[in-house]
Amino acid sequence: MELDLHELKVEAEIQVLENLQCWLEMDIANYEITFAENINDEEQKCIARHFIFSRGDKEHNIVIHPDGFIRYYDKMPLDLMADIHNAIAVFISYQDCFT
DSSP: OOOOHHHHHHHHHHHHHHHHHHHHHHHOOSSEEEEEEEEEETTTTEEEEEEEEEETTEEEEEEEOTTSOEEEEOSOOHHHHHHHHHHHHHHHHHHHHHO
């Protein structure tokens, strides 16, 4: 069965998000990703991933697009936001090397 272009785009976005999640898990040591799910961002017409980062009893939500755009985040510690931002920047720079 052939996939149409939309299905191929969705599969590619999900693969990038899977790789990004692995990168975040390896790069951020002070927090743990305790939840991750793909969500359909109809406004931006792409798949995004909702992450919950935890440390102790504190949970922090963030939604990231496959291109590294942070669509949403709740109040979170500055060190976590900096770690996420830096990890995304390095991840994207490596992605650019292979495309």
